[in-house]
Amino acid sequence: MRAMVLHRPGPVASHPLQDEEVATPEPGATGVLARVETCGVCRTDLHVVEGDLPPLRPSVVPGHEVVGVVTRVGEAVRTVSVGERVGIPWLHRTCGHCEYCRSDRENLCERKQFTGYSVDGGYAEYAVGEEGFVFPLGTEDASALAPFLCAGIIGYRALKLALPRPGGRIGFFGFGGSAHLALQLASRMGFATVAYSRNPEHLALASTLGASETVRADAPGSTSGPPRLDGAVVFAPTGEVVLRALRDLKKGGTVSIAAIHMTPIPSIDYDRLLFGERKIVSVEANTREDAREFLDLAKRYRLESTVTVRPLREANRALEDLKAGRLTGAAVLDCRSA
Numbered sequence: 530m531r532a533m534v535l536h537r538p539g540p541v542a543s544h545p546l547q548d549e550e551v552a553t554p555e556p557g558a559t560g561v562l563a564r565v566e567t568c569g570v571c572r573t574d575l576h577v578v579e580g581d582l583p584p585l586r587p588s589v590v591p592g593h594e595v596v597g598v599v600t601r602v603g604e605a606v607r608t609v610s611v612g613e614r615v616g617i618p619w620l621h622r623t624c625g626h627c628e629y630c631r632s633d634r635e636n637l638c639e640r641k642q643f644t645g646y647s648v649d650g651g652y653a654e655y656a657v658g659e660e661g662f663v664f665p666l667g668t669e670d671a672s673a674l675a676p677f678l679c680a681g682i683i684g685y686r687a688l689k690l691a692l693p694r695p696g697g698r699i700g701f702f703g704f705g706g707s708a709h710l711a712l713q714l715a716s717r718m719g720f721a722t723v724a725y726s727r728n729p730e731h732l733a734l735a736s737t738l739g740a741s742e743t744v745r746a747d748a749p750g751s752t753s754g755p756p757r758l759d760g761a762v763v764f765a766p767t768g769e770v771v772l773r774a775l776r777d778l779k780k781g782g783t784v785s786i787a788a789i790h791m792t793p794i795p796s797i798d799y800d801r802l803l804f805g806e807r808k809i810v811s812v813e814a815n816t817r818e819d820a821r822e823f824l825d826l827a828k829r830y831r832l833e834s835t836v837t838v839r840p841l842r843e844a845n846r847a848l849e850d851l852k853a854g855r856l857t858g859a860a861v862l863d864c865r866s867a
Contacts, residue, residue: 532653538580568651569594569675595651617658684711687787693759703765706859768794780805
């Protein structure tokens, strides 16, 4: 099969992913082999490719927003059938026995594995998932579904941690693939929503998706004024943005950080920015329950993803555009064109 393989992390401008012919993966006893239709391009993929996340194996196929059709299942699989369309997300599997797994916190499992990082992912014609960790999908366009499988799920978990009282005001800092889904959901659930970005095209998209207000984050005077947010979600992987969110956060509010990697957060002025029972929380992966809840909500509220579709062989270019902020919404690879 064709796959985009990372042998050595490096700047995306150097095109570190190699277009190669590799063996089609074999599903284990509890595995599910899917012919990949599309795979979303996530900022976590960028961190894997550039080495912000340290390599876990000599080479890896990135990609963890996988939409595919099952072609084979392991002998122990009972709940997934050949021909079924499934989503293969970031959380590949957990141990099921540790203190975190036994207390409904499997996202914190110390032995969890990740699609496209600790195991090969979806920048390929075929990918393997695990029974219990793949999710049935509908008949919608495969490109539109791909961002739901990480951008959507992780954004939802971050949103849950930051939700204020009903009708409160939530800020979204950094408006990419994840924020454009989380903001839609918050708006349709009745919250006031504020999108912050330096990119005017991103803010225009936020307006069309229901944002109550947009803020040009680099405009003069954008950091002045009293706090006005009841909760905030930071999607940008830049520590300074956390301080920006805290400046606009009212007492008792929470800043939720939806990033797997972030530059250092500068010193926090406790009296001015944190006092008043303000909270900062991070998000680590997601649970399967998060995934089920989000996919149900996405259907109920008819969430729509805004995507730019490219052929699999252009994965390096898609990652370059993601890093440069040239994407509006999310990028998706069409793996049927390998």
